[in-house]
Amino acid sequence: MVTEFGLRLAISLTQIGAVMCIVVITVLILTLAERKVLGWMQDRMGPMEVGPYGILQPFADAIKLFFKEDIVPAGANKFIFTMAPILCLIPTFIGFAVIPWGPNWTFEINGISVKPFVISDINIGILYILAFASLAAYGIILGGWASNSKYSLLGGLRSAAQVISYELNVGLAIVGVLILAGSLSLVKITDAQAGWFWNWYIFALPAPQIFAFVVYVISVVAETNRVPFDLPEAESELVAGFFTEYSGLRFAFFFLAEYANMVLVSCVASALFLGGWHGPYPGTLMELVGLSSWSWIESTMWFAVKTYSLLFLFFWLRATLPRLRYDQLMRFGWKVMLPIALANIVVTAIAVYIYQQIN
Amino acid sequence: MSHLFFGYFAVMIVATSILVVALKNPVYSALSLLVMFFHVAGLFVTLHAEFLAAVQIIVYAGAILVLYLFVVMILNVKQDDRYHSQWRIAGFVCVPLLIEAMVLLSGGAGSRATGTRAAHAPSAEAIAPDNTLAIGQTLFSTYLFPFEVASLVLLVAMIGAIVLAKREIGEPDSASPMVHPKGAE
Numbered sequence: 001m002v003t004e005f006g007l008r009l010a011i012s013l014t015q016i017g018a019v020m021c022i023v024v025i026t027v028l029i030l031t032l033a034e035r036k037v038l039g040w041m042q043d044r045m046g047p048m049e050v051g052p053y054g055i056l057q058p059f060a061d062a063i064k065l066f067f068k069e070d071i072v073p074a075g076a077n078k079f080i081f082t083m084a085p086i087l088c089l090i091p092t093f094i095g096f097a098v099i100p101w102g103p104n105w106t107f108e109i110n111g112i113s114v115k116p117f118v119i120s121d122i123n124i125g126i127l128y129i130l131a132f133a134s135l136a137a138y139g140i141i142l143g144g145w146a147s148n149s150k151y152s153l154l155g156g157l158r159s160a161a162q163v164i165s166y167e168l169n170v171g172l173a174i175v176g177v178l179i180l181a182g183s184l185s186l187v188k189i190t191d192a193q194a195g196w197f198w199n200w201y202i203f204a205l206p207a208p209q210i211f212a213f214v215v216y217v218i219s220v221v222a223e224t225n226r227v228p229f230d231l232p233e234a235e236s237e238l239v240a241g242f243f244t245e246y247s248g249l250r251f252a253f254f255f256l257a258e259y260a261n262m263v264l265v266s267c268v269a270s271a272l273f274l275g276g277w278h279g280p281y282p283g284t285l286m287e288l289v290g291l292s293s294w295s296w297i298e299s300t301m302w303f304a305v306k307t308y309s310l311l312f313l314f315f316w317l318r319a320t321l322p323r324l325r326y327d328q329l330m331r332f333g334w335k336v337m338l339p340i341a342l343a344n345i346v347v348t349a350i351a352v353y354i355y356q357q358i359n
Numbered sequence: 360m361s362h363l364f365f366g367y368f369a370v371m372i373v374a375t376s377i378l379v380v381a382l383k384n385p386v387y388s389a390l391s392l393l394v395m396f397f398h399v400a401g402l403f404v405t406l407h408a409e410f411l412a413a414v415q416i417i418v419y420a421g422a423i424l425v426l427y428l429f430v431v432m433i434l435n436v437k438q439d440d441r442y443h444s445q446w447r448i449a450g451f452v453c454v455p456l457l458i459e460a461m462v463l464l465s466g467g468a469g470s471r472a473t474g475t476r477a478a479h480a481p482s483a484e485a486i487a488p489d490n491t492l493a494i495g496q497t498l499f500s501t502y503l504f505p506f507e508v509a510s511l512v513l514l515v516a517m518i519g520a521i522v523l524a525k526r527e528i529g530e531p532d533s534a535s536p537m538v539h540p541k542g543a544e
Contacts, residue, residue, distance in 0.1 A: 080386070123489060127413035134421025138393070141425065145386065145432050153432065160429050164422060171417075184410075184491055 008112055015119045019096050027259040028058040034315050041319040065255075068248035073148060076245065080146035085246070085253030088139025091132040092260045098125040099267045100187045102277050102300040117277075117296070118187055125186040126178070129268060130171055133223070136261065137163040140225075143254070144242035155241025158231050158326065162222060165333040166229075169219040172341035173212045176348040177201045177272045180209070186268075190276030197280035202273040207351035212344045213273045215337050217313065220265040222333065224258060226314055228321035231329055262314055263307065270306035277303040364405050371398045385431045389424060396420045410491040 032047070032055065039046025047054035072078055102117030115121055122128060137160050144156020180201055181189040193200050201209045222229035231241075243254045270276060277299040279285075286295035324332070375398065378391040396419045403412035498506050 077386075080390075122409060124409045124413050124491060127410065127417070131413045131416040131421065134417055134425075137421070137425050138428075141428055141432070142386075142390075145428075157429060157432060160425050164425055167421070 011114055023096060023260055023263055026263050027256060030259050031058045037315040038319050065252040070248040073245045075148040077146040080142050084139050084143030084146060085250045088136055088257040089253050091135040092257050092264055094132050095129045095264045098122060098128055098186055100190050100276060101303055102296045104187055104191055121187045124184045126184050134167055140242050147245035149245050151244045152242050159242060162231060166219040166222040169215055169337045169341050173216040174272055175345050176209045176212045179348050179352055180204060186271050190271050193275040194278050195282045200275035206355040207348040209273060211340055215341050216269060224261045227318040228323050231326055266307045266310035269310055274306045361405060368398045368402045389428050393420055393424055408490055410494055
């Protein structure tokens with residue numbers, strides 16, 4: 001009994017450690033990739049100094065942030081000032097627990113069934129992610145308040161309003177997929193999209209979720225406070241918004257949370273709309289060659305390709321679009337995105353109902 | 360094991376609820392309310408109602424409480440001592456309630472045992488297929504009418520908020536039940 005519990009714990013901790021490593025490495029790659037991609041789009045080279053072709057720049061950044069002086073401004077609420085970056089980081093990392101990275105396999109180790117490519121397949125997977133994503137606003141709003149600075153406070157308040165407005169659109173955009181899949185579990189939703197690429201929910205037949213996908217992508221860009229929706233940290237108006245007063249490791253936490261959040265929403269988008277770890281063809285090429293035990297590499301690579309393509313979209317938007325004004329942001333969220341998301345739910349529900357009556 | 364979890368959640372809920380009204384800094388009050396919502400969600404998880412737990416966090420912690428914090432910060436309420444000298448009123452309300460609870464707990468011991476047994480039976484049945492499915496089916500068959508009435512009440516509240524906030528009413532939002540939970544806050 002105790003050994004079984006211990007084994008289960010060890011397996012879970014191994015999975016959590018592996019996923020954390022992958023996410024942190026992805027964030028390191030992203031910080032470099034963002035500067036490189038922006039550089040190329042603006043006809044520059046990007047960082048070139050550290051290491052060959054600048055590829056060691058993320059490590060230089062990390063070491064620099066680690067050794068910077070940790071300043072707590074006078075008059076700041078020290079407890080909340082310290083808690084805010086952690087409150088920002090935890091919900092983001094917790095969300096990765098239900099993301100299926102690869103095939104839905106089950107192993108038996110000493111009578112314990114283990115799913116190697118998902119830490120926990122709970123039956124409310126996507127709701128769990130939404131629940132914790134909604135908590136990320138606390139880190140931002142409390143960080144802004146505790147800094148005892150007007151720029152931080154304004155940034156935090158803007159962010160709270162923005163995150164709440166666009167969270168609603170994220171939630172409504174995925175309802176269409178939930179109607180099609182009939183499940184909240186990300187594993188089940190991904191499994192239902194097997195086969196050719198037209199089975200992915202962005203193209204799937206009774207009701208293609210292409211509008212929902214567009215609404216989702218725009219809303220998550222706003223929810224992660226990225227350009228063109230980076231009002232909470234608008235440099236020209238608010239210095240740096242809610243993390244104006246943060247330095248050193250605490251700033252690094254906010255930074256890490258923002259990038260990990262980008263990775264999380266991209267993973268969710270590829271699992272919900274783009275077929276997750278399924279390739280655009282049925283089965284895998286590895287199985288055709290006869291190496292079916294290695295097919296997980298191909299599947300996880302497809303997942304990575306989809307996720308990284310979406311992350312590239314974030315950089316592309318940043319290089320292309322100027323920042324919105326605050327009233328434009330709110331009007332766009334409530335008067336354009338919300339009606340589209342609601343109409344998508346109505347159309348999907350009717351289409352699925354008719355489809356079920358015909359079959 | 361489950362008793363241990365229940366004890367932990369119950370103690371934390373009581374303690375943080377007291378802190379919500381006892382703390383002088385409104386931001387700390389809001390934070391202890393956040394901790395309380397989490398432990399209520401934890402109670403739902405121990406009862407195998409994961410859907411309710413997630414909805415609890417999304418609606419209360421993710422939306423309503425953020426708006427509370429928003430208002431507290433916009434009004435910049437530093438420390439409000441007005442409401443901390445009302446011990447007499449608080450005692451007048453709470454002592455009868457406490458006595459009532461004591462009487463119920465001690466006198467209703469026999470009925471409580473049967474009550475818990477009755478409450479356990481359907482929950483064990485409900486978790487078997489899918490908790491979310493069970494809630495959806497119950498809500499849209501047995502309790503369809505109360506559900507629709509609740510959504511209508513929320514719609515009225517939303518329209519009321521718009522009327523209060525704005526002199527001239529723009530185009531009203533399309534009336535789908537999905538907007539109500541967040542739109543009415």
